[in-house]
Amino acid sequence: MPWRETSPVNERKHFIDAHQRGELSVSELCRRFGISRKTGYKWLERFYGDGADDEEALRDRSRRPHSHPRAVPTWLEEAIVQSRKQRPHWGPKKLRAVLVHRNPGVELPAVSTFAKIFRRQGLVRPRRRTRRTPPASAPFGAVAAPNALWCVDFKGHFAVGRVRCHPLTVMDAHSRYLIACVSLRHPDAVHVRRAFERIFDEFGLPEAIRTDNGPPFASPTAGGLSRLSTWWLKLGIRHERITPGKPQQNGRHERMHRTLKQETAMPPASSLPAQQRAFDRFRRDYNHERPHEALGQQAPASWYEPSRRPLPVPSWGRDFAYPEDFDTVRTDKHGSARWYGHSLLISAALPHELLGLEAIAPDAWQVHFGPVALGRLERPASGRFRLRFERAPDPRRGRGATPPGPPV
Numbered sequence: 001m002p003w004r005e006t007s008p009v010n011e012r013k014h015f016i017d018a019h020q021r022g023e024l025s026v027s028e029l030c031r032r033f034g035i036s037r038k039t040g041y042k043w044l045e046r047f048y049g050d051g052a053d054d055e056e057a058l059r060d061r062s063r064r065p066h067s068h069p070r071a072v073p074t075w076l077e078e079a080i081v082q083s084r085k086q087r088p089h090w091g092p093k094k095l096r097a098v099l100v101h102r103n104p105g106v107e108l109p110a111v112s113t114f115a116k117i118f119r120r121q122g123l124v125r126p127r128r129r130t131r132r133t134p135p136a137s138a139p140f141g142a143v144a145a146p147n148a149l150w151c152v153d154f155k156g157h158f159a160v161g162r163v164r165c166h167p168l169t170v171m172d173a174h175s176r177y178l179i180a181c182v183s184l185r186h187p188d189a190v191h192v193r194r195a196f197e198r199i200f201d202e203f204g205l206p207e208a209i210r211t212d213n214g215p216p217f218a219s220p221t222a223g224g225l226s227r228l229s230t231w232w233l234k235l236g237i238r239h240e241r242i243t244p245g246k247p248q249q250n251g252r253h254e255r256m257h258r259t260l261k262q263e264t265a266m267p268p269a270s271s272l273p274a275q276q277r278a279f280d281r282f283r284r285d286y287n288h289e290r291p292h293e294a295l296g297q298q299a300p301a302s303w304y305e306p307s308r309r310p311l312p313v314p315s316w317g318r319d320f321a322y323p324e325d326f327d328t329v330r331t332d333k334h335g336s337a338r339w340y341g342h343s344l345l346i347s348a349a350l351p352h353e354l355l356g357l358e359a360i361a362p363d364a365w366q367v368h369f370g371p372v373a374l375g376r377l378e379r380p381a382s383g384r385f386r387l388r389f390e391r392a393p394d395p396r397r398g399r400g401a402t403p404p405g406p407p408v
Helices: 008-021 026-033 037-050 074-086 092-102 111-120 189-203 227-234 247-264 272-288
Strands: 150-154 158-160 163-172 178-184 208-211 238-241 327-330 336-339 342-345 354-361 364-369 372-378 386-388
Touching: 008 026, 008 037, 026 037, 074 092, 074 111, 092 111, 150 247, 158 272, 163 189, 163 247, 163 272, 178 189, 178 272, 189 227, 227 238, 247 272, 327 336, 354 372
Parallel strands: 150 208, 208 238
Antiparallel strands: 150 163, 158 163, 163 178, 327 354, 336 342, 354 364, 364 372, 372 386
């Protein structure tokens, strides 16, 4: 035999039926049904007042108030909705911060109310929840001033008309100021260097640049150097590389890339010049209009100022100065050095560069390129020379070059 199911509405109907039979007083009925007399009289009054045949009278009514003294006025909600439509990728925090700044005399609702208005008006697209790797904040612990660290990367290439666009992005890690967003057809060292020459000429030189381990920023040669990072070192810029497979170590830059894609490449422009104009508009908006939560809802431009280190003359930098007890040797156009009548390849990333040789044994020398220890040059018993790399443990790969120090 199945269990008898009941509900509050059924119990109230039984209570009304028992009262209509007139066998018990209201007080006794309330005691038997386990309710207070106040509750019993409430349902009797509601039932007889709304009609004895109307079962809807026994259902619970909404407790929502008929009016709210702090409800958002219709005109203000319409203004919020219109602002959201103009900035469809801005969240409630950013949008409220901008409206407060532009309308100092208007009392605006809380951020949570902004979010409710967005949902009610269908202005929010539900996001699929994904499991994410916790961000690594350690690489940015020492960034305490503008131009202490620039984050550099390519935002994945995409088709623009009949060509591919490779957006090169440069952002100041302290202020989140988007220094440059350049659309390149060829992401090689030559074109990237030309772009950086213009960037350095306008914004000066940073103390350090952080990139991934791919070309043209790095290579599998000695010290992980590329021709581009070699040039940075000669300009006095420390090159930092994230751990392979750990893009979250450049998380601030990756987050900016998502916004850049949403607002400039969905869909992309019809040509590279048009795409570059879209990037320029985004930069102005991102730096001067868009507030950032990590900056106290201020725009990045209010936290950034150009570097006081200008691009030197000549722009390709100067040779490193080595201690007096070092021997020096200059590589040829292929990156090979001639030592004791023997020529051997050091690195293709170091053409025409001055290297320092530190004697560490009668027949062994440590090879330096400025602050970077490239490897060890040894003379075997046979009399031939060979260059052998004995790198200190590198947590990124398990082995690698010793992290660069200050210039010698």
